[in-house]
Amino acid sequence: MGFRRKIVAGNWKMNNTLSEALSLVDGILTNLDASTTTEVILCPAAPLLSALDSHTKNLPKIKLGAQNCSEHVSGAYTGEVSAAMVKSVGCDYVIIGHSERRMCFNENNKQLAEKIKRALENNLSPIFCIGEKKEEREKNIHFNLVKTQITEVLQNFSAKELDKLILAYEPVWAIGTGLTATTQQAQEMHAFIRKVLEETFGKLFADKTPILYGGSCNAQNAKDLFACDDVDGGLIGGASLKASDFCSIINSF
Numbered sequence: 184m185g186f187r188r189k190i191v192a193g194n195w196k197m198n199n200t201l202s203e204a205l206s207l208v209d210g211i212l213t214n215l216d217a218s219t220t221t222e223v224i225l226c227p228a229a230p231l232l233s234a235l236d237s238h239t240k241n242l243p244k245i246k247l248g249a250q251n252c253s254e255h256v257s258g259a260y261t262g263e264v265s266a267a268m269v270k271s272v273g274c275d276y277v278i279i280g281h282s283e284r285r286m287c288f289n290e291n292n293k294q295l296a297e298k299i300k301r302a303l304e305n306n307l308s309p310i311f312c313i314g315e316k317k318e319e320r321e322k323n324i325h326f327n328l329v330k331t332q333i334t335e336v337l338q339n340f341s342a343k344e345l346d347k348l349i350l351a352y353e354p355v356w357a358i359g360t361g362l363t364a365t366t367q368q369a370q371e372m373h374a375f376i377r378k379v380l381e382e383t384f385g386k387l388f389a390d391k392t393p394i395l396y397g398g399s400c401n402a403q404n405a406k407d408l409f410a411c412d413d414v415d416g417g418l419i420g421g422a423s424l425k426a427s428d429f430c431s432i433i434n435s436f
């Protein structure tokens with residue numbers, strides 16, 4: 184991993200009211216190692232972003248991300264949140280294509296490409312999620328599937344346009360299940376993803392783009408996962424909701 188950025192992002196999903204969110208942030212600040220060089224990104228639900236931005240304004244170590252943004256610029260899309268809105272409340276990042284969005288809200292690759300476009304137009308770093316389901320791994324089509332997720336969504340962008348891209352490999356069978364990918368499975372897929380990036384966008388791009396692992400990453404297994412050559416950090420769900428666990432993960436590099 185060496186020269187690449189180290190990143191730990193917390194995906195809070197649909198958890199935490201405003202007061203719960205503020206105490207979680209305070210807990211993280213208490214537990215965070217002041218000397219950490221890891222980039223920490225918190226991704227709370229959209230209504231909490233503005234308040235969390237005010238709460239973390241003077242803390243350069245903590246960045247904010249949204250969990251989603253619309254593929255539309257603005258207009259009559261009741262309930263949706265635009266990339267410009269997300270940017271306007273202090274976000275630098277936005278998660279795009281989380282498997283829960285693909286599965287519960289039928290998001291497809293064409294739509295995800297549009298979302299990434301909106302994110303980039305608004306100077307947000309997309310944290311683009313890819314990963315196979317259990318049956319796809321059992322059928323041994325996981326490499327092809329992940330390659331298709333990458334190429335179909337990113338093929339119309341140039342390496343320059345994708346300068347701010349972060350990828351998150353999240354095997355769906357590992358998300359929220361307590362079943363983590365082994366270090367071997369994670370490293371093998373991350374190296375494969377990097378190879379696909381190299382074939383599509385060149386070596387320079389592949390070498391510098393962070394690839395995070397997500398799926399039951401926790402305070403116990405983070406150290407081994409982050410020690411893998413091509414794992415540049417984690418996208419953490421459940422374990423990001425407890426300050427001490429989240430900070431142990433951040434300190435696992």
Ligand code: PGA
Nearest residue numbers: 358359398399419420421
């Ligand atoms: P998990 O979720 O850590 O709870 O498995 C990860 C994610 O969905 O991003």
